[in-house]
Structures are given as C-alpha cells and as structure tokens.
Amino acid sequence: MPATPIDFYFDFASPYGYFAAREIDDLAARHGTHAVWRPFLLGAVFKHTGSAPNLAVPLRGAYFKRDVARIARLLDIPLVIPPSAPVRGVTASRAFYWLDGQDGALAKRFALAVYDAHWLEGRDIGQGEELAAVATALGLDPAAMAAGCDLPEIKDRLRQETDEAIARGAFGSPYCIVGDEPFWGWDRLPMLENWLAQGGW
Amino acid sequence: MPATPIDFYFDFASPYGYFAAREIDDLAARHGTHAVWRPFLLGAVFKHTGSAPNLAVPLRGAYFKRDVARIARLLDIPLVIPPSAPVRGVTASRAFYWLDGQDGALAKRFALAVYDAHWLEGRDIGQGEELAAVATALGLDPAAMAAGCDLPEIKDRLRQETDEAIARGAFGSPYCIVGDEPFWGWDRLPMLENWLAQGGW
Numbered sequence: 001m002p003a004t005p006i007d008f009y010f011d012f013a014s015p016y017g018y019f020a021a022r023e024i025d026d027l028a029a030r031h032g033t034h035a036v037w038r039p040f041l042l043g044a045v046f047k048h049t050g051s052a053p054n055l056a057v058p059l060r061g062a063y064f065k066r067d068v069a070r071i072a073r074l075l076d077i078p079l080v081i082p083p084s085a086p087v088r089g090v091t092a093s094r095a096f097y098w099l100d101g102q103d104g105a106l107a108k109r110f111a112l113a114v115y116d117a118h119w120l121e122g123r124d125i126g127q128g129e130e131l132a133a134v135a136t137a138l139g140l141d142p143a144a145m146a147a148g149c150d151l152p153e154i155k156d157r158l159r160q161e162t163d164e165a166i167a168r169g170a171f172g173s174p175y176c177i178v179g180d181e182p183f184w185g186w187d188r189l190p191m192l193e194n195w196l197a198q199g200g201w
Numbered sequence: 202m203p204a205t206p207i208d209f210y211f212d213f214a215s216p217y218g219y220f221a222a223r224e225i226d227d228l229a230a231r232h233g234t235h236a237v238w239r240p241f242l243l244g245a246v247f248k249h250t251g252s253a254p255n256l257a258v259p260l261r262g263a264y265f266k267r268d269v270a271r272i273a274r275l276l277d278i279p280l281v282i283p284p285s286a287p288v289r290g291v292t293a294s295r296a297f298y299w300l301d302g303q304d305g306a307l308a309k310r311f312a313l314a315v316y317d318a319h320w321l322e323g324r325d326i327g328q329g330e331e332l333a334a335v336a337t338a339l340g341l342d343p344a345a346m347a348a349g350c351d352l353p354e355i356k357d358r359l360r361q362e363t364d365e366a367i368a369r370g371a372f373g374s375p376y377c378i379v380g381d382e383p384f385w386g387w388d389r390l391p392m393l394e395n396w397l398a399q400g401g402w
Contacts, residue, residue: 049259058250059372063383070392073402171260182264187388191271 003033006192007177009165011042012089012125013053014173015068018115019075019186024176025108027189031196035176037100037108039093040165041158042173049171053086071186077120084124090158091149092125095135097157098148106138113138204234207393208378210366212243213290213326214254215374216269219316220276220387225377226309228390232397236377238301238309240294241366242359243374250372254287272387278321285325291359292350293326296336298358299349307339314339 008024010017024035046052054064065081072079092114100107113134117123123130132142148154165175169182176183176192181200183192209225211218225236247253255265266282273280293315301308314335318324324331333343349355366376370383377384377393382401384393396402 045260049261050253051258051261052251057252057372059246059367059370060250060252063370063372063385066383067385067389074392074395166260169260169264171258171264182267184264184268185388187386188268191275194275 003031003196004179005033006035006196007038007168008035009038009040009170009173009175009177011040011173012092012111012114012118013042013086015079015119016071016186017173018079018119019071019077020174020176020189021112021115022075022077023186023189024174027193027196031193033196037096037111038161038165039089039096039111039158040162040170040173041090041093043088044162045166045171048166051171055086079119080122082118082122082124084118084122084126087118087124088126090126091128092131093158094149094154095131095145097161098145098151098154099140106140110134110138110140204232204397205380206234207236207397208239208369209236210239210241210371210374210376210378212241212374213293213312213315213319214243214287216280216320217272217387218374219280219320220272220278221375221377221390222313222316223276223278224387224390225375228394229397232394234397238297238312239362239366240290240297240312240359241363241371241374242291242294244289245363246367246372249367252372256287280320281323283319283323283325285319285323285327288319288325289327291327292329293332294359295350295355296332296346298362299346299352299355300341307341311335311339311341 006024006028010021028035042053055061068079068081096107096111099110114125114131117130117134118125125131128146132146135142135145168177172184174186178192178195181195207225207229209221211222229236243254256262269280269282297308297312300311315326315332318331318335319326326332329347333347336343336346369378373385375387379393379396382396
C-alpha cells in the first residue's frame with residue numbers, strides 16, 4: 001500500500017505555517033511519504049468560524065508575537081514580525097497554484113521564498129511588486145506570473161482549495177491532514193510524525 | 202537568588218489545564234522552584250477577548266475533541282469528554298481558594314481530584330453535590346466547604362485572581378507565567394522547562 005500523503009494547508013500570513021513549511025517535506029520523507037502543499041485563505045475561514053487573526057484578538061495578539069519570536073529563537077531563525085502582518089496571501093497563493101500546474105517542486109521553492117521574504121525580511125508579500133521581485137530572484141518571468149494569477153481557473157483553484165480546507169475542518173494554519181487525521185499547528189508536527197511512524201494508533 | 206515560581210493559571214473546564222496540572226509540580230521541582238496554582242474563569246476572559254469556548258467554535262470544536270483524545274492516548278490517560286463540557290468551574294475554583302487559605306497542598310490535591318472526577322469519570326463538577334462527593338472522598342467536610350464557597354472574601358478572591366490573570370495576559374488555559382514570560386497551553390510546557398533550565402535565553 002503506498003504511503004498516505006500529508007495534505008499541508010497553510011496561509012502565507014501565518015508564521016506557524018512558515019515554521020511548518022520549512023520542515024514538512026523532510027518530515028514526510030523520513031516516513032516514505034510526501035506533502036501536498038495547499039495554500040488557503042484564513043480570511044475565509046474566519047468568516048466561517050466567526051474568528052479573527054491572532055494579532056487582532058485582545059491579549060492573544062501580544063502573546064502571539066512573543067510565542068513566534070521564542071520559537072524562532074529555538075529554531076535559530078532570524079524572524080521579524082513584518083509591519084504588514086497579518087498580510088493578505090491571496091496573490092501569493094494564486095501564484096503558487098499557477099506554478100504548481102507547471103512544476104510542483106518549483107511552486108514549493110517559490111512558496112518558501114515568499115515566506116522568507118515576509119518573515120525574514122519583513123517584506124509586504126501582499127504587494128504585486130514584492131511577489132514580482134521574489135519571482136525574478138528565482139529566474140521566473142514576473143509578468144507571466146502576474147498574468148497567471150489573473151486566470152479565472154487559478155482564482156477558482158484557490159477558492160476551491162479554501163472551500164475544501166474548510167470542509168475538511170481546517171480552522172487555522174498550518175493544518176495537516178493524513179487520511180482523516182487532522183493536525184493543527186506547527187507544535188503538532190511531532191504528533192503527526194508519531195502518527196506516521198506508527199501508522200495511526 | 203531564590204528560583205522564580207511558576208504562576209499556573211487554569212480553568213477546570215480545560216482539559217489542557219488538566220494535562221498540565223498533572224505535570225506542573227514535578228516540572229517545577231526538577232528546576233528547584235514551585236508552582237502557584239491559580240484557578241480562574243475563562244468565561245470572564247472570553248467576554249474580554251470576544252472569544253468563545255473551543256467546543257462552541259465551528260470546526261475548532263470537532264478538532265478539539267480529537268486533539269484532546271489523542272493527547273490522552275499519548276499520555277496513557279483514560280480521558281472522557283464529559284457530557285457537561287464546557288463545565289462551569291466557578292464553585293470548584295472558590296472551593297480551591299477556600300482550601301488554599303488553610304492548606305496549600307490539600308488545595309492542590311482537591312483540584313486534581315476535581316479534575317479527575319470531571320475528565321476521567323465524566324462527572325459534572327459544576328454541581329455542588331459532585332463537589333461535595335469529591336470533598337468527602339478526601340476526608341473534607343462538604344458542608345463547611347459549601348459555606349466557605351459562599352464567603353464574600355472567597356468570591357472576591359476568585360474575581361481578583363481572574364481579573365489579575367486577564368491583566369497579565371491570560372487568554373486561555375493553562376497559562377503559565379514565569380517572571381514576565383508567558384506560556385500558553387500544555388504543549389508549551391517543554392518550552393517552559395527549557396526556559397527554567399536556561400534561566401531565560
């Protein structure tokens with residue numbers, strides 16, 4: 001029986017999604033499987049659940065910044081809290097799916113580069129020119145990418161992925177699903193790994 | 202310099218608070234310090250932050266049950282989700298503070314027994330008769346305890362502790378504070394331990 005893949009849902013606005021994105025492929029490979037990267041939009045989730053971004057919730061916002069900084073120190077990642085946080089990940093997500101249709105590995109490299117630009121350099125990856133700069137640095141054609149992001153089928157793809165994420169229970173980022181088993185948060189990756197190692201319980 | 206104590210805020214309605222309550226004193230002892238147990242009321246927090254109990258939030262409620270069951274399996278705890286969840290912890294919390302004024306160690310034993318009754322046996326510890334049964338099993342006088350819970354200074358104490366928890370940023374349970382450093386969630390206990398081991402960063 002082939003190994004069950006990991007559906008890896010994440011929003012570019014989520015630093016915990018960033019931490020997970022840096023680890024998920026290696027984690028999957030250690031257990032003979034792979035991760036299917038699926039950016040989605042937490043904004044749509046929050047409408048569905050009546051929630052709000054961490055940064056916008058009293059008390060939680062202040063804690064969130066400390067927690068993220070602490071994890072970054074533990075992982076030795078020179079993270080910054082970008083002035084644009086929480087950023088709109090819609091265009092970056094569309095660009096991901098446009099690339100994914102051509103070259104899945106390249107789409108992942110792009111996603112990591114977008115995440116780095118945002119969480120290491122503090123750049124506003126909600127802006128088209130910042131995404132164009134990331135694309136250029138990867139040797140991609142930014143004009144072709146911008147045109148790809150405007151394709152109706154690409155816009156539909158992101159909408160469908162987001163709807164499916166919600167239908168499958170994803171209320172935060174990262175949200176990993178293996179078979180029917182959901183794992184919310186970077187801090188649940190050890191449990192996900194345990195699950196893969198044992199083939200469930 | 203004496204070791205900084207751990208302020209351990211928890212709500213009896215919180216299974217993550219239960220997991221932490223079973224571990225926090227041993228964790229503190231390993232680092233030459235102690236935990237100050239401070240039950241508080243998440244209901245007041247939710248009014249302040251505009252949040253709701255996990256079980257009442259779409260998607261999150263379903264995930265929460267699975268996550269709690271999974272952690273219980275990992276820790277080998279025969280946990281049940283009580284029909285009364287999320288329970289009202291107000292009387293149990295008052296009883297804790299009443300006992301705490303007489304015997305801190307006894308108050309902790311009572312808190313753990315209340316937690317066990319709720320999360321292992323599914324009993325509705327929001328009910329006075331269930332709390333009386335827990336008290337009786339510990340050799341306490343349930344009538345004296347019930348009278349203690351009605352004292353104005355005990356009611357004030359719980360109100361003050363809850364207000365102070367919110368003022369210090371506690372938006373969930375468990376919420377541990379060491380000096381000024383907050384750690385939210387059972388899953389942050391390893392980071393808390395790391396913090397104690399290193400004396401900060």
